[in-house]
Amino acid sequence: MALVIGNSAYQHVAELKNPYNDANAMAEKLEALGFEVVSGVDLDLRAMRRTFRQFVGKLDQADLALFFYAGHGLQVHGENYLVPVDAELGSHLDLDFETFPANLILNAMEDATDINLVFLDACRNNPFTRNLARSMGTRSAAVGRGLAKIGSGVGSLISFATQPGNVALDGDGENSPFTSALVKHLGTPGQDITRDLVLVRRDVLTATKGEQVPWENSSLTGEVILREKSPEPETPKINPQIELTYWDTIKNGQTADYFETYLKRYPDGQFADLAKLRIQEIKTAGERNRINRQRQDTAAEIAYWQSIQTTQRPEMLESYLTRYPGGIYTDLARLKLDALKQTISEDKKKGQPETSIALNTPSGTAAPAAETGTEQQLASLTPDPTSADSLAPAVAAVDETQPALTEKELARAMQSELNRLGCSVGGVDGVWGKRSRNALKIYAKETKIELASLDPSPAILDGLKQSTGRICPLTCSRNQELKNGKCVAIKRETPPGSGTNTQKATQSAGNCPSNPTAYGNKIIGRVPTLGRPTLSHPCGRKLTCWGSKSSWNLTCKWI
CATH class of the missing domain: 3.40.50.1460 (Rossmann fold)
Known part of the structure; x- marks a missing residue:
């Protein structure tokens, strides 16, 4: 009261x-x-x-x-x-x-x-x-x-x-x-x-x-409390088996949310320390991946720029500016684009053809005047390699979220794409040799694009992946000819004077060589083959031959 x-x-x-x-x-x-x-x-x-x-x-x-x-x-x-x-x-x-x-x-x-x-x-x-x-x-x-x-x-x-x-x-x-x-x-x-x-x-x-x-x-003789403290809600008893099942469900999770939810539900649980460690690991890995993606983005941009920096086509420079509006080379690209447009405008005013497109002109070799007209020579904008020591290897610009390819993986991927497009490089082994370079050169010629280099790069791989159908013309092997878009075996006429009696005479087993390999390579040709084809020898016996994809010679034996 x-x-x-x-x-x-x-x-x-x-x-x-x-x-x-x-x-x-x-x-x-x-x-x-x-x-x-x-x-x-x-x-x-x-x-x-x-x-x-x-x-x-x-x-x-x-x-x-x-x-x-x-x-x-x-x-x-x-x-x-x-x-x-x-x-x-x-x-x-x-x-x-x-x-x-x-x-x-x-x-x-x-x-x-x-x-x-x-x-x-x-x-x-x-x-x-x-x-x-x-x-x-x-x-x-x-x-x-x-x-x-x-x-x-x-x-x-x-x-x-x-x-x-x-x-x-x-x-x-x-x-x-x-x-x-x-x-x-x-x-x-x-x-x-x-x-x-x-x-x-x-x-x-x-x-x-x-x-x-x-x-x-x-003169109070005891405590006087005017408002009692509200009783704390009873903490529900934790069933260890339920907690164990919960942990087994999330322990392999790859996001921190799983383990933060566990800690909210079981702040003093059996696996609380492990959950905190997993959260820290996931956050550390996320930060590391963010840094790697940033490096990959930079590496992809450098690779993209290297593939177009010598171009004389304004649209290629504009494509770089569209993709990387705040990029490393944005200022240089704008300067080069303005200079290129000015040159083209001056050529039109003089009634001369537009600046021609140089295809793989070796460094230090001047293009003939008749082909280049008044082409303006612009300084190479290739970045100093020493300034990118900390950058990760270049990756394809179109899929920058994928991990960076090693040099051999990049070469193997380009070989596979070139074979798909009909530009044969032989075996897909990751070794970027003369045959791979030649296949890439033919691809560039057939698609009418210019390449600053015939070395593997993510930007070139991107272009290969976007190509469809056969690009390079079909090249038939020895003893074959192109007919209706396919390579078929060349039909050989029977030499005069040969007849049934002669054939019967040669079918004698005594006339068969001990090793039919030479005959098999001669008939089938020095090309990789699949399976084990069966042939008939003029001596009357049958033989089978085989070889690996990377081998140029076949091995044959009598059946």
């Missing part, structure tokens, strides 16, 4: 700013703590007595009583008095008729309940004390500053806004420093009232810069 009174609108002295607000704030706070509150503001003496009687009448069924007062209060002869708003106190004789004794409230509370809490924010600088002092003459020393110390019975706590005999401050805000701190800390869940008041004292000292020190008298 709680009684809250706040007097601001005094009729015969200056009004106080905060008691009205202090009373309303405390009433709201106490109701939130579960108190039944009897409250009144700006009460005259009759209203104060009526409100107090109403409060005392409800204490019979209460286990704790609380009284809060904000307004003018004074002490005379060591006794404390609360001042209603209609008090004049023109003489010390008016004290018993116009004020309300504080002890009257405390005694009634101690008679009715075992636990009593009193909060007095009434130690303000009081104009009534000056009137009393004048009227008492030589006895004016009996009128003290602030409130006097109040004795309390067992089970009571009396808290003053400042130490006895001192004056409390009204504050600059809507509430006094003392009431503001009470509203903030009173009823902290699970915390004893004495601990609440320690926090109140700290806040008031800070707010008043040490000028006001809240004070209390206590």
Whole structure:
């Protein structure tokens, strides 16, 4: 049960700013703590007595009583008095008729309940004390500053806004420093009232810069907790078998989300340490892959630029600028493009043919004047190899998310693509030799593109992959001829004079050589073959031959 009174609108002295607000704030706070509150503001003496009687009448069924007062209060002869708003106190004789004794409230509370809490924010600088002092003459020393110390019975706590005999401050805000701190800390869940008041004292000292020190008298015999702490929810018991199954499901995951989810569900689980390590590994690997992709992007751009840097075709430079608008060579590409367009424009004005396209002109060899016309020679923009030591090997620009190919893997991939397009390189072995270079040269000639180099590069591999169908013309082997788009065996005429008798004579087993390999290579030809073809020898016996894809000679034996 709680009684809250706040007097601001005094009729015969200056009004106080905060008691009205202090009373309303405390009433709201106490109701939130579960108190039944009897409250009144700006009460005259009759209203104060009526409100107090109403409060005392409800204490019979209460286990704790609380009284809060904000307004003018004074002490005379060591006794404390609360001042209603209609008090004049023109003489010390008016004290018993116009004020309300504080002890009257405390005694009634101690008679009715075992636990009593009193909060007095009434130690303000009081104009009534000056009137009393004048009227008492030589006895004016009996009128003290602030409130006097109040004795309390067992089970009571009396808290003053400042130490006895001192004056409390009204504050600059809507509430006094003392009431503001009470509203903030009173009823902290699970915390004893004495601990609440320690926090109140700290806040008031800070707010008043040490000028006001809240004070209390206590005869409590146990903890008084105004709000019980909410019980923590019980942590569900963890089934080890369920956790083990959960871990087995995610332990091979490749994203950190799996293991972060596990840690949220089992923060102290059996595999918590392993989950944290896996998260760290995945994040480290992700950062490493990001750096590698960045290097690959740069390497792909360099390879792309190397494949077009000597071009005399504006569209190829424009393709670079479209693909890499903020690239390493963007400024150089724009300069070269502007110069190339200017040259073409000047050639048109002079009525000369446009700048020709140089195909694989060796470095240091000038193209004939008749072929190049007024072709403008531009400086090579090949980057200094030493400036890219830290770059990863070049990769195909079209698929920059794939890991970089080694030199041999790149060569093997280009050999495979050239064979697919009909530009035979022989065996796909990753060795980039003369035959591979020649096949690439034929491809470039047939597709009418220019290459800065016949060495393997991701950009060239990209172009090969985008090509479809047969590009290079079909070349038949020895003893074959091209007919209707296919290589067929050349038909040989039977020599004159040979006939049935001669054939029969040669079919004798005695005329067959001991090793038919030479005959097989002669008939089939020095080309790779698949399977084991069967042939008939002029001597009448049958033979079979075989060889590997990378072999130029066959091995034959008699059947």
